[in-house]
Amino acid sequence: MKEASFGAKIKALRTDLDLKQSDVAEKLGISQSVYGNYEQGKRNPDFETLVNICVFYQVSADYLLGVPTESGCFSALSGTLRSMHPADQQRVCEYAEMLCFYRKHKK
Template identity: 45%
Template structure:
């Protein structure tokens, strides 16, 4: 079995997703996915990206070029370096537009930045749910 095959199988198992279900999600047959996992076949570029995106890992990790599943980026807050995933970094960059949120980061900045990121994600999720439930807020007007 190849590194790629092992990593796909381990990620799939960790997500508790059946081979047939995962194959559908990435647009290949169960037989093809089985061959990826056994090392008999390698995915094309687009499929490799779909696999990486689904599991939120880098293609370098899938290919065995790194042992770190997700991309890590480092930011410095209050003199302390904090490692963030790509998704967390995007949220962090958005949060930086609102400096009032960073007023109390001198003590334990890593924990506080991660808490802010979680809060921001929750806020965004709730706002998206509200849009789906209530539309644009005006409803339908009768003539």
């Protein structure tokens, strides 16, 4: 399955937050038309703006730029973990440690 483009990713992030292009553009200190061009893939942000977009949406540049970091179910699990409450993240980590311990000591 082909990964979504930079523009598609920032559009999805924006719409998930129920924001308009003009809302995001204002927060980033750029015009709505420039931001719209990013979403449409007609233009790419400069480094400073890319950093600002990452900070605004609280995502990594690797994610937005499509840098492969994990594959398959690990990528999906990573995304799920990031969206969880910190206490639940801790529970998942403890469960994973318990599974590893069990597998290591199973006879």
